[in-house]
Amino acid sequence: MIRLENINFAYRDEPVLQDVSFSVGPGETKVILGSSGSGKSTILKIILGLVRPQSGRVFIAGKDVTNAREGQLQKVRRKMGMVFQGGALFDSMTVGENIGYYLLEHTNRSLAGIEQAAREILDYLGLSQGLLDVLPDELSGGMQRRVAIGRAVAAENPQIMLYDEPTTGLDPISTLTITKLINKLRVEKGVSTIVVTHQITEAFEMADQFIVLHDGRIVFDGDTDGLLRCRQEYVREFLQPYLASVKSIPVGPTE
Ligand SMILES: Nc1ncnc2c1ncn2[C@@H]1O[C@H](COP(=O)(O)OP(=O)(O)OP(=O)(O)O)[C@@H](O)[C@H]1O
């Protein structure tokens, strides 16, 4: 569904991605791990066609979109739902308007039809329909993220979902709700998924395919087992706090 081949990307003269290649199959979930500034969000922007690589190729659903024109890109983007870093919603629009935004802008559906669709999405998200007329800043951070996911999936049943740090800054319960929702979307709708996250425990709950990005280069690409066994220095360093915490979790009271 998604394939990047030898992508090089720089902002002006500052190299950000170097020789990045990977693919995500239909219904597969891949997590991108890496430090701040390593180029994770940039990869998602390249997949969406929001920025263009200086070299390399981008394939979406088998089509080479590297040099696609804006009109073609818009068609390709309709296959994709994106939850941006921070889960940004339009804060002057209600929850219902946020979720219905895509349908209002890009389809001929009636307002009643759009409201109905927004209600169904709220149901799917496990949120009350009473939230339809509420403004985002009246919601908790976790609810805002769920609405952001709702807005992304409202774009006519996407085949690809991209999430940029969907659980960062949330408490453990909200985090669990979001990871469950991401998994539900994959299982029930068979979407191909990329999740950018710093939270390794959540990463293991959502995916069995991982990329580790270090200074714009892929230093690991493989499954859970491979990741845990990987000897690459940066990967070890990145996983260290996680591995230490797993070892120190109490196993329950002993008699
Ligand atoms: N619009 C821009 N103009 C110039 N440089 C940029 C721009 N956006 C990002 N960068 C730089 O590109 C590099 C990669 O940024 P990117 O946002 O992809 O990192 P990231 O891995 O998503 O980081 P974080 O975990 O903090 O979100 C960083 O050094 C950043 O400063």
Ligand SMILES: [Mg+2]
């Ligand atoms: Mg980022």
